[in-house]
Amino acid sequence: MRCMTESEMYEVDRKSAEDYLLPTTVLMENAGRALADGLKSKLSKEMRICVVTGPGNNGGDGYVLARTLLNEGYAVEVLETVTEAEMSTDEQLYRQIYLKYQGTLTKVDDVDVAAYLVDKDIIVDALFGIGLTGRVRAPFDQWIETINQSGKCVISLDVPSGVSSVAADDLLAIRANHTFIIEAPKPSLFIEATRPFYGEVTVVSIGLPKKELLQSSLTVWQQEDVKQTLQKREPFSHKGNYVHLLVIGGSAFMPGSVKLTSTGAYRTGAGLVTVMTSEEALPMLANGLNEVMYQPLEPEALTDEALAKYDVIACGMGLSETAAGRALLSRVLETKKPLVIDASGLNLLSEDLSRLERRQALTVLTPHPKEMARLSGLSVAAIKRQPFRVVADFAKAHQVYLVLKGAMTLSASPSGEININTTGNSGLSKGGSGDLLTGMVASRVLSDDTPLAGISNAVFLHGLAADLAVSDRHSSYDLTATEVSDYLGRSFQAVLRKNIQASINIK
Numbered sequence: 001m002r003c004m005t006e007s008e009m010y011e012v013d014r015k016s017a018e019d020y021l022l023p024t025t026v027l028m029e030n031a032g033r034a035l036a037d038g039l040k041s042k043l044s045k046e047m048r049i050c051v052v053t054g055p056g057n058n059g060g061d062g063y064v065l066a067r068t069l070l071n072e073g074y075a076v077e078v079l080e081t082v083t084e085a086e087m088s089t090d091e092q093l094y095r096q097i098y099l100k101y102q103g104t105l106t107k108v109d110d111v112d113v114a115a116y117l118v119d120k121d122i123i124v125d126a127l128f129g130i131g132l133t134g135r136v137r138a139p140f141d142q143w144i145e146t147i148n149q150s151g152k153c154v155i156s157l158d159v160p161s162g163v164s165s166v167a168a169d170d171l172l173a174i175r176a177n178h179t180f181i182i183e184a185p186k187p188s189l190f191i192e193a194t195r196p197f198y199g200e201v202t203v204v205s206i207g208l209p210k211k212e213l214l215q216s217s218l219t220v221w222q223q224e225d226v227k228q229t230l231q232k233r234e235p236f237s238h239k240g241n242y243v244h245l246l247v248i249g250g251s252a253f254m255p256g257s258v259k260l261t262s263t264g265a266y267r268t269g270a271g272l273v274t275v276m277t278s279e280e281a282l283p284m285l286a287n288g289l290n291e292v293m294y295q296p297l298e299p300e301a302l303t304d305e306a307l308a309k310y311d312v313i314a315c316g317m318g319l320s321e322t323a324a325g326r327a328l329l330s331r332v333l334e335t336k337k338p339l340v341i342d343a344s345g346l347n348l349l350s351e352d353l354s355r356l357e358r359r360q361a362l363t364v365l366t367p368h369p370k371e372m373a374r375l376s377g378l379s380v381a382a383i384k385r386q387p388f389r390v391v392a393d394f395a396k397a398h399q400v401y402l403v404l405k406g407a408m409t410l411s412a413s414p415s416g417e418i419n420i421n422t423t424g425n426s427g428l429s430k431g432g433s434g435d436l437l438t439g440m441v442a443s444r445v446l447s448d449d450t451p452l453a454g455i456s457n458a459v460f461l462h463g464l465a466a467d468l469a470v471s472d473r474h475s476s477y478d479l480t481a482t483e484v485s486d487y488l489g490r491s492f493q494a495v496l497r498k499n500i501q502a503s504i505n506i507k
């Protein structure tokens with residue numbers, strides 16, 4: 001499923017009208033009716049429904065929805081916040097049609113809005129859609145506050161009014177119980193500050209041309225995408241058909257990190273895993289990691305000749321941030337091998353990013369927001385405010401694949417394409433889960449349809465393993481990364497055998 005920015009959505013609208021000859025009023029009729037159909041699952045004929053309309057086409061959707069429900073015998077009325085003259089042209093038309101159907105209209109200026117809402121069961125928010133710019137201005141802000149304080153069930157159309165295109169730290173928006181989204185979710189659904197306003201979500205189609213929707217560079221990566229892009233394992237294959245991964249990292253005090261990375265790699269389909277680690281870490285590792293081969297940690301051993309047998313290097317987990325670690329990372333960056341860098345490797349890399357420009361092979365960086373802050377020079381708050389832009393800009397500027405880890409992990413390609421992940425839970429917010437993911441990413445990045453698909457598959461399966469663990473015998477409190485790795489088998493089974501996601505699974 002695609003995610004679309006507000007401007008991309010307006011572009012599809014424009015093309016639908018100009019190239020496909022679809023009148024905008026038809027789209028609004030489709031939108032209002034699709035939204036009404038979706039909403040009906042929440043309604044009964046006994047409920048009193050109030051649709052609050054604003055000045056734009058979101059309000060127009062509200063009039064179509066109100067008329068559709070009225071015509072089917074629901075107890076619905078409209079509360080309007082602007083005069084007819086202040087409404088968009090299409091909204092005016094549907095307001096008139098609503099009146100022809102003998103719909104009831106109340107103007108905000110004629111009532112005490114809080115008192116008016118007291119006997120309503122459902123409030124439908126059609127105040128603002130994707131056309132809002134900046135913070136909601138007076139007098140609309142007071143009605144948003146009144147609706148939020150009403151304690152009623154609030155359903156938003158397209159987006160909760162107030163979240164669109166707004167800097168997250170200055171937010172006044174409808175807190176919806178449920179949002180019915182038109183055609184494609186917008187980025188605000190996946191941003192920490194705006195996600196809570198949406199409540200539950202359902203995406204409805206209004207008949208926009210699919211071909212145009214597919215032009216968006218943002219994709220919500222789902223089960224069917226994993227199924228379609230995952231490399232097939234052939235019956236006559238042998239370990240040489242799958243990647244040989246070299247894991248470089250682990251120090252005396254952090255031996256477990258490379259253990260998790262290696263396990264993640266094997267459990268995600270790697271053919272062979274070799275670990276290059278410090279001698280002090282070796283005894284702790286060899287115990288219990290039967291499938292892995294070992295090499296001493298020596299930068300001089302990293303010649304192109306010696307590395308020829310490896311397909312991918314994963315570097316940085318548990319690596320000491322000392323002169324030795326620094327020398328090692330520099331050498332690894334100079335190799336011509338595809339490379340996944342995580343943890344301490346990212347901190348050392350931040351000291352001189354120009355080394356990325358000199359790389360001659362694919363590079364994947366897997367930072368969490370704090371590591372991303374070091375890499376980009378931005379604050380964590382600035383990254384969280386506009387994660388899509390930060391990720392796309394960095395991936396393009398440095399020509400890397402970038403995985404910004406979080407509740408909604410974003411994976412970007414060097415061309416700025418972004419896949420959004422929606423699996424996973426707070427049980428992953430613990431030491432070790434990143435190490436596990438790095439091995440998984442390294443194991444898939446060269447194997448699936450495209451590097452971005454491989455990376456996104458690893459992120460999806462990692463989160464799904466955590467979700468399955470929590471729905472089985474764990475909770476997000478007790479779950480450890482080792483247990484997440486134990487659930488990777490179930491995660492693959494679920495993806496390959498069952499249809500686990502009919503729509504989108506958004507926390």
Ligand SMILES: NC(=O)C1=CN([C@@H]2O[C@H](COP(=O)(O)OP(=O)(O)OC[C@H]3O[C@@H](n4cnc5c(N)ncnc54)[C@H](O)[C@@H]3O)[C@@H](O)[C@H]2O)[C@H](O)CC1
Nearest residue numbers: 027028055056057058128129130131132133135136137158
């Ligand atoms: N393809 C689609 O997705 C379709 C969506 N539809 C619906 O149309 C809205 C977008 O409509 P638009 O008229 O462009 O914008 P809004 O309804 O959000 O209203 C804009 C309106 O608000 C005023 N305004 C802007 N910023 C502020 C502010 N900070 N404070 C107060 N007022 C503000 C501005 O002047 C405008 O008058 C979309 O979300 C869908 O619901 C179509 O129905 C079908 C196609």
Ligand SMILES: [K+]
Nearest residue numbers: 128157159161
């Ligand atoms: K709305």
